[in-house]
Amino acid sequence: MAHRVTSIDYVRLQWRLALPMVLGGLVAPSRRHWPHLVRRQSTVATYRVLRSIRKKYGPRTWSRLPFKSTLLVLDRDGIDKVLKSKDNFADPFLKKWPLSCFTPSGVIVSRNQPPTLPGLWSARRPVNNYALAFGGSQHPDANVFAWIVDDEVKQLLKDRPDVLVWEDFSTLAAKISQQVIFGRGKYCPDFEQHVSRIVSASNWGIARHCDLRPFFKRLRTQLDEQASPRAGHLVCRAARWVTKKGNRDQVQPSSQVAFWAFVTKDAIELHTVRTLALIAQAPDVQRRVMKEVQASGPPTAAAVNGLHFLEACVKEQLRLWTPVPILLRKAVTDFHLDGIHIRKGQWILMHTGFYHRDAEVFGAAAQRFRPEERVHDRPNLTSVTNSEPPLYVFSRYQQACAGQFLAIFLLKAVLAALLRRGPYVLLDGKTDRDAVPAAIDQFGLRFWRRPRDA
Numbered sequence: 001m002a003h004r005v006t007s008i009d010y011v012r013l014q015w016r017l018a019l020p021m022v023l024g025g026l027v028a029p030s031r032r033h034w035p036h037l038v039r040r041q042s043t044v045a046t047y048r049v050l051r052s053i054r055k056k057y058g059p060r061t062w063s064r065l066p067f068k069s070t071l072l073v074l075d076r077d078g079i080d081k082v083l084k085s086k087d088n089f090a091d092p093f094l095k096k097w098p099l100s101c102f103t104p105s106g107v108i109v110s111r112n113q114p115p116t117l118p119g120l121w122s123a124r125r126p127v128n129n130y131a132l133a134f135g136g137s138q139h140p141d142a143n144v145f146a147w148i149v150d151d152e153v154k155q156l157l158k159d160r161p162d163v164l165v166w167e168d169f170s171t172l173a174a175k176i177s178q179q180v181i182f183g184r185g186k187y188c189p190d191f192e193q194h195v196s197r198i199v200s201a202s203n204w205g206i207a208r209h210c211d212l213r214p215f216f217k218r219l220r221t222q223l224d225e226q227a228s229p230r231a232g233h234l235v236c237r238a239a240r241w242v243t244k245k246g247n248r249d250q251v252q253p254s255s256q257v258a259f260w261a262f263v264t265k266d267a268i269e270l271h272t273v274r275t276l277a278l279i280a281q282a283p284d285v286q287r288r289v290m291k292e293v294q295a296s297g298p299p300t301a302a303a304v305n306g307l308h309f310l311e312a313c314v315k316e317q318l319r320l321w322t323p324v325p326i327l328l329r330k331a332v333t334d335f336h337l338d339g340i341h342i343r344k345g346q347w348i349l350m351h352t353g354f355y356h357r358d359a360e361v362f363g364a365a366a367q368r369f370r371p372e373e374r375v376h377d378r379p380n381l382t383s384v385t386n387s388e389p390p391l392y393v394f395s396r397y398q399q400a401c402a403g404q405f406l407a408i409f410l411l412k413a414v415l416a417a418l419l420r421r422g423p424y425v426l427l428d429g430k431t432d433r434d435a436v437p438a439a440i441d442q443f444g445l446r447f448w449r450r451p452r453d454a
Helices: 007-024 034-039 042-057 076-084 093-099 120-132 142-159 166-182 189-202 209-224 234-245 253-280 283-295 301-305 308-320 352-356 359-365 404-419
Strands: 060-064 069-073 326-331 335-337 340-342 347-351 424-426 447-449
Touching: 007 034, 007 042, 007 060, 034 042, 042 060, 042 352, 069 076, 076 326, 076 335, 076 347, 076 352, 120 234, 120 253, 142 166, 142 301, 142 404, 166 189, 166 234, 166 253, 166 404, 189 209, 189 253, 209 234, 209 253, 234 253, 253 283, 253 308, 253 404, 253 424, 253 447, 283 308, 283 404, 301 404, 308 404, 326 352, 347 352
Parallel strands: 069 347
Antiparallel strands: 060 069, 326 347, 335 340, 424 447
């Protein structure tokens, strides 16, 4: 039995949870509003309200967030059971509305009809799994990706030898992501500007059709080229899959590629900056990472995969500043969650950002950046050790992010290429590694690459 929050607590949830979620950016962090939310410590206020709601009503309670009857799930066991259940799916209105603007047939906004039978999601997920090499094994094109990353970082530091700012990381991420998706040497600034405009408009669900036509025309052209089987990029793998299976109308590969174009660049720029900020402020961590990187040898896939301590740094950052802090699910049939009856069409909200900072789950380490305690976390993000709490950075189970292993690989490759030529000093936004702030304004960070003999 779950209680329903009072009217006063409903207003508090709307003010501290729903409103910042919209202003902060439903698709990507808003350059206009995110710095303001950080200054106002909006995330701290959100966690405080969630903590008080859990104390007052228990870890599972009903509210309306913001439009529909929603079960708020704030406990480890409840989150795990919801994500494991096939009675719900991740396509409520608040997710489909903005994402459909640029990936209208993407797997991320698709589901089967009815849920127990094969359908659109079942047709579209395999091409994502194949192209992105979901499953934890090394991506077949990982060596090519590692070379792309190292070349682009080398060029960046040649052009900007001293201080790096957000725009540098954003351009770097655009160059890397386009080449990973379309092929080595394939970078078009105009395409990146187009993607940025679409994503910015999608935060408010207002991307215009005139923006989408040339966008999808380019993607379809790339897919129709049927690149050489030896070409090392994601579009080539997607094209091969569609050719082999012959279900283009169902799969809608251009819509899948549209999502990769956004999310790959977004992940690289956002989490490179955030992870580097944490590493730069922990001298012992930076020294250990640089030693590991230098010992790894040339920038090959095997070398990147062997950077276990750097991977622990990335995962700690992802836990502390969870990229998608709110997971929404929609019940596709009536079902029960430990005695709580959830009707078809109702929503379930899990705040993984709050969970990853919960002292009841992670104890004294909840607010700390301590990669040395998590370096044994291999080979995936589901848990720190077999006995420690799972992480939900990329969701989990059936609808876990298909690109999570590729994303981790690319982040490690970028950070390794930077730190191979480091060390770095963070000039703004100082943080305490034993009390990491709930949110950080990545747009305002600046890094000085210190000479090695300084």
